Amino acid sequence: MADRSEVAYTTAGGNDYPAHEQTYEGFIMLVKYGTATVALVLILMAFFLT
Template identity: 65%
Template sequence: MSDHSEVAYSVADGNDYQAHEDTYVGFINMAKYGTIAVVIILSLMAIFLT
């Protein structure tokens, strides 16, 4: 069997790790603020539409 102890893609040329981290942070922020927005909208609907 082949030895798989070294991860080749993490050290390969051309990997833009900074862009990867920026995309991840953007996704997490969008999910966080999107969830907060939905909670606010549902709260306002519960208050004003009942």
């Protein structure tokens, strides 16, 4: 059996955590504004199409 006590991604060299965090923050911002945009479109459709 292999010794699996050490997780590879935490010890791997070359991990760029600042870039990872920047990408994650961009994704969260996209989801937030995308959700708000879809909600606004639905509200406007409900108002103008009824």
